[in-house]
Amino acid sequence: MATALLLASILAGPSTAGEDEDDPLEPFNRAVFAFNRVVDGLVLGPAAELYGLVVPSPARTAISNLLDTLGAPIVFINDILQGERERAGITLSRFLINGSLGFFGLFDMASEFGYVKHDEDFGQTLAVHGVGEGPYLVLPILGPSNSRDAIGTLVDSFLFDPVRYLASERLQTVRTATRAVVTRHQLGPSLDELERSSIDYYAALRAVYRQKREAEIRNGRPPTDAAYEEIFDEIFDEPLLDPSPLED
């Protein structure tokens, strides 16, 4: 499925660089977006709600920690590939500490020792090495992405993920499903708020996804975002602010 999407994005050719959002596959993306909303309404949303109601908060934290620990090898590999040695060390320490003292990853003991969690993925690694994001993509079930991050997701989950090699197929499925529900549960309030506050939820989510990814790729370093600064200049240095005169 994802391969087909990638193919589609490549076939779509170079983007038509609009003035604002660059989204050459928008009609296709909107269709997948609509499909995802149906799936979310029927399955994922209710499952996440049930999860929040039935599973007590400490257990949810433990489940979330366990998923983190299982995902740590992927983060570690990407830390290394990005040349972030110190961060790789933190990820490794977290894995070792939480895997042992943290009772198979159920408790985040490493944070108590100052090894605070961070995330990395192969999409970010590609970005660090200069790969552009490519066309924006909405993936079935997985949601907002772009061709770079979609490739990243494939590499992370099929190549870098040790669970893929070690666990039975059934366990893998359980892990994937749990992760989907947990993620949906955690994102729920933010997504609801975005939907409530936006006129075009699709466009709003696209704008948020792009900014979020850029922030993640920077690893918290300050943005060097000329486009952002321009917004504040554009209008201020012109008489636009005067409510009175205009050209019509």
Place this chain on the structure above:
Amino acid sequence: MRSSMNRSSTPPRSRTEPRPAMAWRRRALLLAAAGLPLVVIVPATGKSQGEPAGFIRQVADQALRILAARDRSEEERIAELERLLERATDLDLIAKLVLGSYWRKATPAQRQRYLELFRKMIRKQIAGNISRYDGQRIEIVGSHEIDDRDTMVSTLVHGVGNEAPYRVDWRVRRYNGRYLIIDVVAEGVSLLITKRKEFRDIVSSSGIEGLLAAMAKKVEGQEAAPQARS
């Protein structure tokens, strides 16, 4: 001690990063920003660092007081939050920044309707969010000057539980001797950019009238419809 183990080298901001302790936090599209007016509001823990930081502290404290005063009627609190918002931001300016170059192309009548609808949308958001406050607090962790007008004040928003705090940056402009919040950036997501992209996208596909109609429809969702179609 702990901070030394955080992110390596890098500038001062790296230290102020939130602890992303939750799983999948990376993906958490923290949209406190989407609720600018709600101004995720919170009391003091950090000391103020310069005037813009002090300003943010003040605004946050006032907003928190209003939010926490659950004994008072919701309408009263909404009205008070709106007044605070009018003092702390320049909504007209933000509305114009959101529209960008399209502002120039709008007719005077369109401009006026746009500003009115923008305000109504913000109001609706305040009303929708006021009951969601549950004891978060804000810690000011730093501020840096962007240029001679603007300062970015960095804060951490702490929840009540043991969830990791998240990072919210406030862009503050000095304007005619006072301070105004002109953008809110939550975990790297700017409210202004998000709104701007969304709105400009609508204008480019369905024109300014199309945007105004969509805004009117959104506002009508909850209040009695203000009829302002042309």
